[in-house]
Amino acid sequence: MEALIQSLIQGVLLGGLYAAIGIGMSLIFGIVKLTNLAHGDFLILGSYISLVVTSTLGISPFLSLIIVVPVMFCIGFLVQNTMLNRVLAKGAEPTLMITFGLSIVIQNLLLYFFTADARNLKSSIALKSITLSDGIRIPVIYLIGCIVGIVIILVLGAYFKKTYQGKAIMAAADDLEVAQLMGVNTKNIYALAMGISISTAAIAGVLVGVIYNFYPTSGSSYLVIAFAVVVIGGMGSTYGTLAAGFIFGVAQVLGAHFFGAQAQLLTGYVVLLIMLIFRPQGLFSR
């Protein structure tokens, strides 16, 4: 029984982290109608930039976010502004190709500068845990990951609801041309959305960098997680992404609990497949 509770807790905590991994991709899906195949690579790029900042300044990975997030925001903004916005009118394929190209370029740049060695972000928190009872422990870093995921989503939700800029992003997602007619500079809004998307990816990148080892090619596995979360939650749904993170996380961990550790990933994707069959628009499709 305790083992099951431990699994459930772990699944929920993992779910918050998964939401953080997927939220940026979901945003861009919903707003720009663009599948960012480089989302995972941007995430890992965030891990590496944090690695550079922490080792140069000797600060904790969490503190490094003060630098990593603005840098990644600018990268996202520029990528959208200088590359993706140019080809948007030509349909979905060119943007898909560009993000695929970006994915390869980022991986190889990382390989060039950092070699293929395993890296991680060092934090003393990584090993700490809170003991609730004999069999139930909460690893602090997962707890932080989960809280950060929830906070990101609540902050974004408030931003979209309360601010002119956020409303303009939602309006552009609803009807691009009408948003333009109301005086929204839509290209600018897209760049802003991508900046936000990549910033959330970078935050997730720092979290996973503290928890797991990473390599220049690690991005692909995070892309798959992001994709799963986006599909389950409904593309572009902020709170759906959070719920989807929990569902995906719990499904994985329960799979591991009942069928053994090797079944963890498989169960997650079986749930994804079932979701696709019965609710292809996602749970919380707007």
Added chain:
Amino acid sequence: MSDYLLKAEDINAKYGDFHAVQGASFDIKKGEIISVIGTNGAGKSTLMKAIVGIMKPSGGKVYYKGEDVTGIPTHKLVEMGLIAVPEGGRVFPRMTVLDNLIMGSYTPKARKNRDQALERVYSLFPILKEKANQAAGSLSGGQRQMVAIGRALMSDPELVLFDEISLGLAPTVIKDIYATIRQINKEGLTVILVEQDVKRSLKMSTKAYVMLKGKIVLEGNSQELTEEEVKRAYFGI
């Protein structure tokens, strides 16, 4: 030149090889209502898109308040007080009625007077206040049109361009909406009506332009044009 609030000269617009607007010219003075009449596919909407900067004209000039504004981005025109009510009451369907209206006051200039503008819209369309927190997509066609008009008024405009405002609406609703347009015109707004409804357009406007196959084939003072004459131009017979 400065007599006109807006003047379009020899506008051409193309979709690929399709020459949708072929040398259309029209002008409007401050405080006027003009109508641009034509069948589906006559090029009216494309002409309007070229005017408001959604689409770059392939030829011709647009002057607004005496300035050459040809091909400048829409958001700049909105700041200058030119706003469009898009065809078919296009709202932001997943946003609330209130958020739709707020989006109308997106430009810095309009944000300052937002609360005042909102009160005015609510007094024109009391139903919108009742439905403020509903998703705009859940409203009826007529109510959506009210949202679209109210949203445009939120921008503190001088010139409002109504694109096919009566499309798909019940006659009584159309009547109400046209009464509102007349009222806001009396309060000082300049209005361009893009319409398929010949009779109503002539009745509402001071000047009318009839479009056919991308060209303006007839223009004149609405009172002097006969319905017969307009209909012939409208159908090209």
